[in-house]
Amino acid sequence: MKQLSLEKIKFINSYLEKSDVIFVDIRAELTDHIASAVEEKMEAENLDFYEAFKDFMVDNKKELLKEKNHFFPSIVRFSKTLYKWYNLAIALLVAITFYFISETILPFINVLIFGLIMCFYVYQTASALITKKRFAHLEQVTFSLTIIYFGSLFFNGFYKDFHGNFYSLGIVSFLLIAFLIHYCLTISKFNPKLFVR
Amino acid sequence: MKNSQLYKGSLNTIIMKLLGENGRMYGYEITQKVKDITQGELNITEGALYPALHKLEAEGLLDVEMERVDNRLRKYYKLTESGQKETVNRLAELEEFIRNMQIIVNPKLA
Numbered sequence: 001m002k003q004l005s006l007e008k009i010k011f012i013n014s015y016l017e018k019s020d021v022i023f024v025d026i027r028a029e030l031t032d033h034i035a036s037a038v039e040e041k042m043e044a045e046n047l048d049f050y051e052a053f054k055d056f057m058v059d060n061k062k063e064l065l066k067e068k069n070h071f072f073p074s075i076v077r078f079s080k081t082l083y084k085w086y087n088l089a090i091a092l093l094v095a096i097t098f099y100f101i102s103e104t105i106l107p108f109i110n111v112l113i114f115g116l117i118m119c120f121y122v123y124q125t126a127s128a129l130i131t132k133k134r135f136a137h138l139e140q141v142t143f144s145l146t147i148i149y150f151g152s153l154f155f156n157g158f159y160k161d162f163h164g165n166f167y168s169l170g171i172v173s174f175l176l177i178a179f180l181i182h183y184c185l186t187i188s189k190f191n192p193k194l195f196v197r
Numbered sequence: 198m199k200n201s202q203l204y205k206g207s208l209n210t211i212i213m214k215l216l217g218e219n220g221r222m223y224g225y226e227i228t229q230k231v232k233d234i235t236q237g238e239l240n241i242t243e244g245a246l247y248p249a250l251h252k253l254e255a256e257g258l259l260d261v262e263m264e265r266v267d268n269r270l271r272k273y274y275k276l277t278e279s280g281q282k283e284t285v286n287r288l289a290e291l292e293e294f295i296r297n298m299q300i301i302v303n304p305k306l307a
Contacts (some may be wrong), residue, residue: 066248070257072251073255
């Protein structure tokens with residue numbers, strides 16, 4: 001099977017970028033699909049790259065780009081990680097910590113949680129603006145943080161209006177720590193640096 | 198997909214069955230496998246395949262692995278533990294569906 005050169009792969013990637021496939025990971029997947037199909041076409045029909053690419057895109061462009069920037073916000077994958085042993089250990093640690101915490105410090109912890117969530121959103125937005133790269137997987141994971149944020153607002157209140165208790169704040173703290181671990185594991189699995197070439 | 202309305206509801210089950218039998222697969226490989234098995238009768242389009250894969254992944258039924266292959270990144274899909282269990286359920290449902298359709302379409306043969 002003819003293997004496409006890096007230059008041809010970059011050509012396909014650039015074509016998809018100009019076709020407004022904004023997420024880097026979705027674009028990488030579509031690039032691989034097109035490259036595989038074009039390689040097969042070049043081999044089977046004895047075409048050069050540009051002929052095979054043009055023929056393939058004429059037949060398949062509409063379907064390929066149909067759901068080009070769609071991803072499914074989901075908390076399912078995050079919620080399944082809550083049963084992992086390391087998160088259960090963290091839950092126990094958080095419970096023990098909160099057992100010894102004075103009630104007067106709870107509003108401060110609430111403010112700290114909001115500060116951390118806001119810092120995270122700023123970091124993600126700045127990262128996307130500076131690198132000009134967005135990853136559907138990371139934005140999907142961030143949906144879970146949005147749920148945690150609104151859950152905390154509901155149960156604990158905003159920073160001057162704290163109406164939570166040890167339990168509600170403890171649960172939110174645990175979920176936030178579990179989320180940050182899940183986010184880091186997602187990054188390590190996808191290693192955004194792999195996409196830079 | 199040929200006869201898209203008839204096959205639409207089965208796409209997720211088809212994907213999960215293939216992954217159950219073949220370990221991990223990437224998107225293009227799935228389309229080619231289905232085409233080979235059905236001798237060209239069933240052609241899964243990219244517009245149907247990738248949203249289905251992403252939805253199954255979002256539901257925690259599939260896991261992904263990224264690898265650099267032939268100058269590009271390839272995303273492999275495989276069933277999670279809950280995905281394997283769900284595959285059994287969905288295949289049983291599909292078999293039941295086929296049996297019922299056979300009764301409706303060909304009651305004499307049932």
